[in-house]
Amino acid sequence: MxxxxxxxxxxxxxxxxxxxxxxxxxxxxxxxxxxxxxxxxxxxxxxxxxxxxxxxxxxxxxxxxxxxxxxxxxxxxxxxxxxxxxxxxxxxxNELRIKLTDLGEPIEIAVHSSCSAQREMKVDQHIKSLISQLDNVNIIEHQRKTECCGFGGTFMVKQADISGAMVKDKTDCLRETGATTVISQDCGCLMNIGGAFEKQMASGEKSMNTQHIAEFLWQRCYKE
Amino acid sequence: MNQTEAFYQRIEKALQNDQVRQNIRSAMNGLMQKRAEQFNDPEELSELREKARSIRHYSLAKQAELLEKLEQKLIENGIQVHWAETAQQANNIISTILKDAGAKTIVKGKSMVSEEIGLNDYLEQQQIEVLESDLGEFIIQLAKEPPSHIVAPAIHKNRQQIAKLFHHFFPELSYSEDVNELTLMARKILREKFEKADAGVSGVNFAVAETGTLCLVENEGNGRLSTTSPDLHIAITGIEKVVEKLSDIPGLLNMLTKSATGQTITTYFNMISRPRQPDEKDGPRAVHLVLLDNGRSRIRFDNDLLETLRCIRCGSCMNHCPVYVHVGGHAYGTTYPGPIGTVLEPQLAGINNIGALTSACSLCGACAEVCPVKIPLPKLINQLRAEAVNEHFSDKPVLGKGSLRKTPEVIAWSIWQKIYSNPFLYKTFSWFATSLNFLTPSKLGKWSKYRTVPKPAKKSLNQLAQENGFDYE
Structure with missing residues (x-):
């Protein structure tokens, strides 16, 4: 907002x-x-x-x-x-044709496109085009990037074990990039992926920050 | 044990088997990549899918008429036609044909419809020996397992496991883990059987009404041998496989092979149109076609659900399904696994029997994106979920409607509804959730087995919007 x-x-x-x-x-x-x-x-x-x-x-x-x-x-x-x-x-x-100026330090990120963004709303290209305006941000592609993170709303509760296996795969692929931060345009995925990283940290695995694209842009381009 | 508990047990077992999961994941990666290489032009792909969809849609719309035409043409060609309303009837028909011909041993080409009716078990009970001749089917027949994938039935096994299996059953052959050598072994064993078999059984990919032609797609030549070497050939297929004319075939065949295995065309494509003629030196002397309904007419009755029947059984929905990739085909416990199985099986067998499958889907949409005939799989899965918990949801002819309705769930969703449809209650609820966020439990069943429980923010979005001076109206 x-x-x-x-x-x-x-x-x-x-x-x-x-x-x-x-x-x-x-x-x-x-x-x-x-x-x-x-x-x-x-x-x-x-x-x-x-x-x-x-x-x-x-x-x-x-x-x-x-x-x-x-x-x-x-x-x-x-x-x-x-x-x-x-x-x-x-x-x-598309509507605002926003122009962004990157004020942040160099950073490597991974972008998780949600299933809804890719296949339902077909808006996954926009997050990339926004980030491509930021000079100091480098997107590292991860494996199986189109695959679902396992959230799926109540799927995560009803089929917790399958969902758990899916988010394990997703966090492994994201971690492999070596990037520090995961950016997404979907809050559900972020809750799932972020929570999984936090849980896995307890068993000594490397974690990544998770952030919504709005917050990420706000912090990099607007906040002094 | 109810169906939901049984399904959870199968899932748990599947998730514990790392070897199988690894085999499936690596096989699916390969299939996805090969498919993608075939469809590198998105615009062309979209046209091809639309064309295939419309051929299948038209065939279903005119199905009754086309089936009549098909029967008439087949009879003209000398192929005998049988109609089976149920699996039991189909089994009876086939075993009667075999008995009348005095057939004791049969070789089979790959056929999912024969799996659907449980043909092998039925025939074996009648002391008829059945040998699967498709390599994958041969492997799982030895292992006494059902197919785990509709195109690649033994995809859950790697070559080391297959080598051990062959060695166990054929100790006279030398042990090898080499794919070519394993294939040669199977070939040698099967060739002898082909020569001796009394009858061949096969499936059908497309049945052409215009010409009375049965099309069979395969890669190993076993389909051709099964349908030409023995004196008797019995083909079995679902009634939805009928298409109007020969010129419909290229558009479907092209999408089938590219979507299934990433092949431009399969090694063999058989067009079976008649038994051996007096001046011909080979081919079966009698050909039969068994057309199976088994619930398909009921599905076709409804304009939304009939989309299910467009399926050409390429398997690409399962190749791309993140749930299938993790649990494999056996976890579904059905003939057809993956997204198409999740849609088809509850409609065939009833939600009261196998509706629990619909829970194993995150509605990610990967299946619908690749389906060559554009079946809206997630939409249908979600629709079946609604039928499963509400007997009066629609007037669709679905079996076992409302059978998965559970009172605690109804109460929970009704409370949720009360809170979320009433702004005052919702604000009160979110005030409590945020102000008392320190009370959030750190463990929440299986949620917290794989991830931490999210803590509500200290302030609700309502509060933040007001504090930051946004128009609040």
Missing amino acids: QLLRHEGVRVIFPKNQGCCGQPAFNSGYREQALPVARALSKCFPKELPIIVPSASCAGMIKHHWQELFAGQEDEQYVLDIASRTYELTEYLV
Whole structure:
């Protein structure tokens, strides 16, 4: 929000916002997901762009709400919301055409693109194009970079052991890069990957910082 | 033990087997890379997928008509046609044909439909000897295991394991871990069987209605031998495999081989159109086709679910599935594993029997991205999850609807719904969660087995937005 405001955007934080309904939707409990999604939908009545700082939530609003609201009275309204919904990096690059100046020290990072960013929202190229504007930041590609980190919302709870095996692979691949920091545009993946690094530290493995792209850009380009 | 517990047990067992996981991971890496090399132009790929999707879609839309045409053409060509509504019927039909012909030994080309109906076990109970002639199938038949992958059934084994297996069963042959030598051994053993077999059984990749042609894709020549060397050939396939015309084949075959193994075309492509003619010197004297429904008509009845039936069995969804890569095919406990199995099996056998499979998916979408016929696998998996916990979710003809609904889950989601759909409750909840964040438990079941439990921030986003002077309305 600070980053957008700094770029001259008037940011409104709808005070009644909650959750997009994805956890219940992806668990089969659509009856419960619908009122939650509807409560959020009511927060965006104005004809304004809606910026979502996590590709997975953006994907839910943009692509799955229409399935969830199918046949409901507010189906059309929800389609309108979908057309106004942007993932943060998508908005920064395509709409704002942001110009960044890197004020930070040289750093090597790995970028984890979430499944939603790659395959649902198709916005994974934007995080790279933002970072490519930063002179002192070097992205090191990791192996199996398109593979899921194992988060998957309630999947992580229901199939904890498979999820654990997946995040183990992901952290191993990220660690191999030798980079110090992992950047992502998705909060769920960051919670999963960051938590796994922290847990593995206890058994003596090297950890990496995990940071959301917004925070990373804010710290490197705006903070004195 | 209920199906969910049984599934967890299979998963646990699979995750503990590092050797198998390593074998599968390395094999899948190879298959993914080979596929990617075949499709290096994204625009062309997108056109090819759309074309293949539309051929399959059209075939399903006109399926009844095409099946009638297929039957008529096959009969004209001298191929006998049998319809089986269930697996049991299909087994009966095949064993009757074999008994009538006095067949005691059969060789089989690879066929997943024969796995689906449990043909080998059934025939063996009737004292008919069955020999799998596909190398992978031959290996797992020796090991008494089911296929772990629909294209590469023994992919979970490495060559050292195969060498040991061969040595155990054929001690007269010298031990070798060399892939070529192992293949030659199998070839030698199988050749003798081909000569003596009374009948051959095969699957079908595409059945062409226009000409009454059965297309069979394979790499080892075992399919051709199984279908031409014995006097009797019985083919079995699902009714959804019918396509309208011969000109539909290139668009599908091309996508099948490239998606499956990264091959431009397989070593063998058989087009079977009739039994041996009086002036011909080889080929079977009788050819039968068994067309199996086994729940497919029920799936086809629904416009969303019928997308499942577009599948051409290339296996690329499993090759790209991060869950399959970790647990392998056996953990699914079904004929068809991976994403397509997760969608197909609960529809065939009922959610009440195998719906638990749908939980083993992070909805990452890697499968749908590579599917050559554009089946929206994650969407279908999520839809089945909804059917599984809500009997009244839709009027779709799904078996075992609502059978996975659990009261504690319903209560938990209902509480979640109350909090998250009410701004006041939500703010109160997040105030507690943030203000009392020191109370966050450090252990939270299996969550904390692999990662630490996230601590809520000290202040909620609501508080921060107000403190930092953002418009709050």
